[in-house]
Amino acid sequence: MGVEEKVLATNLQDAINWARKNSIWPVTFGLACCALEMIVASSASYDIARFGAEVFRPSPRQADLMIVAGTVTKKMAPMVRRIYEQMPEPKWVIAYGACASTGGIFQTYNVVQGVDQIIPVDVYVPGCPPRPEALLAGLIKLQELIANEPMSKRKLVTLSAGKEVQSA
Amino acid sequence: MTDTRLMTINMGPQHPATHGVLRLVLELDGEVVVKATPHLGYLHRGVEKLSESLTYNQSLTMTDRLDYTNALSNNLAYCLAVERLMDLDIPKRAQYLRVLFAELQRIAAHLLWIATHALDLGAMTLLFYAFRDREKIMDIIEEVSGARLTPSFIRVGGLASEMPPAFYKKVRDFIEDCPGRIEEYETLLTKNIIWCMRTKGISPISAASAVNYGVTGPVLRASGVNYDVRKAFPYSSYNEFDFEIPLGTKGDVYDRYLVRLEEMRQSLRIVKQALEGLPEGPIKCDSPLVSPPDKKDVGQDIAALIRHFKISSEGFTPPPGEAYASVESPKGELGFYLISDGTNKPYRMRIRPPSFINLAALPEMIEGQMVADVVAAIGSIDIVLGEIDR
Amino acid sequence: MLDPCHYIIEKYPDIDQSSALAGMQQLTLRNDLAHEVLGELFHNPELGYDMLTDLFGVDRGLTESHRFEVVYLLTSLRYNRRLSVRLTLKEGETPATVSDIWQAANWLEREAYDMFGLVFSDHPDLRRILLEDDFTGHPLRKDYPTEGYDFDRPFIVKLEEDHPAEQVTK
Numbered sequence: 198m199g200v201e202e203k204v205l206a207t208n209l210q211d212a213i214n215w216a217r218k219n220s221i222w223p224v225t226f227g228l229a230c231c232a233l234e235m236i237v238a239s240s241a242s243y244d245i246a247r248f249g250a251e252v253f254r255p256s257p258r259q260a261d262l263m264i265v266a267g268t269v270t271k272k273m274a275p276m277v278r279r280i281y282e283q284m285p286e287p288k289w290v291i292a293y294g295a296c297a298s299t300g301g302i303f304q305t306y307n308v309v310q311g312v313d314q315i316i317p318v319d320v321y322v323p324g325c326p327p328r329p330e331a332l333l334a335g336l337i338k339l340q341e342l343i344a345n346e347p348m349s350k351r352k353l354v355t356l357s358a359g360k361e362v363q364s365a
Numbered sequence: 366m367t368d369t370r371l372m373t374i375n376m377g378p379q380h381p382a383t384h385g386v387l388r389l390v391l392e393l394d395g396e397v398v399v400k401a402t403p404h405l406g407y408l409h410r411g412v413e414k415l416s417e418s419l420t421y422n423q424s425l426t427m428t429d430r431l432d433y434t435n436a437l438s439n440n441l442a443y444c445l446a447v448e449r450l451m452d453l454d455i456p457k458r459a460q461y462l463r464v465l466f467a468e469l470q471r472i473a474a475h476l477l478w479i480a481t482h483a484l485d486l487g488a489m490t491l492l493f494y495a496f497r498d499r500e501k502i503m504d505i506i507e508e509v510s511g512a513r514l515t516p517s518f519i520r521v522g523g524l525a526s527e528m529p530p531a532f533y534k535k536v537r538d539f540i541e542d543c544p545g546r547i548e549e550y551e552t553l554l555t556k557n558i559i560w561c562m563r564t565k566g567i568s569p570i571s572a573a574s575a576v577n578y579g580v581t582g583p584v585l586r587a588s589g590v591n592y593d594v595r596k597a598f599p600y601s602s603y604n605e606f607d608f609e610i611p612l613g614t615k616g617d618v619y620d621r622y623l624v625r626l627e628e629m630r631q632s633l634r635i636v637k638q639a640l641e642g643l644p645e646g647p648i649k650c651d652s653p654l655v656s657p658p659d660k661k662d663v664g665q666d667i668a669a670l671i672r673h674f675k676i677s678s679e680g681f682t683p684p685p686g687e688a689y690a691s692v693e694s695p696k697g698e699l700g701f702y703l704i705s706d707g708t709n710k711p712y713r714m715r716i717r718p719p720s721f722i723n724l725a726a727l728p729e730m731i732e733g734q735m736v737a738d739v740v741a742a743i744g745s746i747d748i749v750l751g752e753i754d755r
Numbered sequence: 756m757l758d759p760c761h762y763i764i765e766k767y768p769d770i771d772q773s774s775a776l777a778g779m780q781q782l783t784l785r786n787d788l789a790h791e792v793l794g795e796l797f798h799n800p801e802l803g804y805d806m807l808t809d810l811f812g813v814d815r816g817l818t819e820s821h822r823f824e825v826v827y828l829l830t831s832l833r834y835n836r837r838l839s840v841r842l843t844l845k846e847g848e849t850p851a852t853v854s855d856i857w858q859a860a861n862w863l864e865r866e867a868y869d870m871f872g873l874v875f876s877d878h879p880d881l882r883r884i885l886l887e888d889d890f891t892g893h894p895l896r897k898d899y900p901t902e903g904y905d906f907d908r909p910f911i912v913k914l915e916e917d918h919p920a921e922q923v924t925k
Contacts, residue, residue, distance in 0.1 A: 305411030579859030
């Protein structure tokens, strides 16, 4: 492999990562209280559009980012995972709020204790609910992750019957 | 003759117009809804069970997360129930401030409702306008309690703390500013031909049917039934305030919209009266079992320190008994039925969720209507899934 | 306008009127009379309890002879008053549905069935409402743990279209 090709490859990687990180389209997916703060983050006062992530898509098939905003219950968990699987690669997940991160204050029979039990999470945003600025901070953190992501390292996450998730 | 058969479609739980995780299974004949079956429970967090293992003060934080659009009303309803159980007298100043916060929260909840409801029906401008004003109320709540959505500011026995100095000016500014804003929303919607066509005559419910379904709140009043807990069973000094209950006639989506808009104006009147007539005095009741001592005493007085420690660790123990208290939340009658067995944890906490009972009338409203109007009907009931599923 | 407690006690003398509920009248019924008395409270225009505000179950504990209770909170819009009716049940007793009187009872009884396992006879559609259909147990019973039986185990999602593992590896 020649030197030129290598140089080109690195540049392409940077260019792709740059494009990806500045146009993260989240899927409209509000579960509970935190969804309100997520909506507020897209309103005029906080303006998530500054970071290129204002295009909330109603369909997961057009989205790159899933903001899990709220409590994931055991009844909802299959839907959460199905929506995640419907999103095209590459895709990222922000667990927004204490409930999505760890189950939060709801240590009960019907609450999944953290959405990372069913889908892989990239950024956790703590708070109950976190302020809209915290979502923006989480988004910037995610952009940093994407910018520094080598293309060769990005593995395709194919979930099947929950096997990978369990072993992880 | 052509062969016709019904089509079954699934709506939700991930659907932008279901305001959370409601799921509807609709059976359609062409575009007409023949049968609608709501499926709930996608946000069932077991709050009622969990509160049985938490002290009374800890259970208060659960109430914030029921109907997260109006946390302070939930706090108020819960505290009223505990106070009725313990037979506490709340100082006048605390009562007035509670009314003030409940009404501010009502305006915030209605603003959120108008924003999302209009967005569902295609009027996106409202979202940005209404959220701008809602942020002002969030600012006020944050100023006094430190939190935006889940303040837990109304406590058993009174309020958590005295108002900061900036509070009064912020509320006064808001009262002056808000009526003009509501006018602005009216110019955008009330005579808007698209809005009228999408809301007038859509998903009506008759007064008799609404009462039989137990529907409360603006949905009931839009059908012309004059039932408002603030007037019917006054709590927290609501009988000292001068306000009117707006009523509709047809019970359709448009009337619900008008009723809520007028309710916002009436709430502003109440906030104004509460601020002008705000009495001086303590913001907590004087029962040493319930009210923690002042912060400066805790650092100087060993008795106050012990008292503070006891209240925050053990909580308090109401006598055995039962109590029901309800408030008029923006969604309808929100009630708490508490059973105490004489320990520091509720034996049973039952939440009477207004959205749950209002939603039960949804099939009645939308069966026979067009499928496109289902979104309008759901929005007009103003459901919050945290409260429905608990 | 009749005093509901007075009227009902005169008509059905063996009903208990003692109330533990602060600030509200309460009637305590046995299962056999419940539907009749509740129907009377609704249909009699002098009583006029036209709205069922709430209906919920209570578990009084495993040692009680009448373990379960169903509490009906009734509101009369006409006379602007409330009444609480408490129905005590032995384990296994089936209360009659009141969804033929108040439509509101339909979902509320489904919730009581879901949470307490109370089976309401003649209910038009008695299914679980909040939990999945295959959920085991009734969480608001006092013998059900707060955190659930499988709480400490990681949660595994089951999807209908999940492929067998060997298909995926190919």
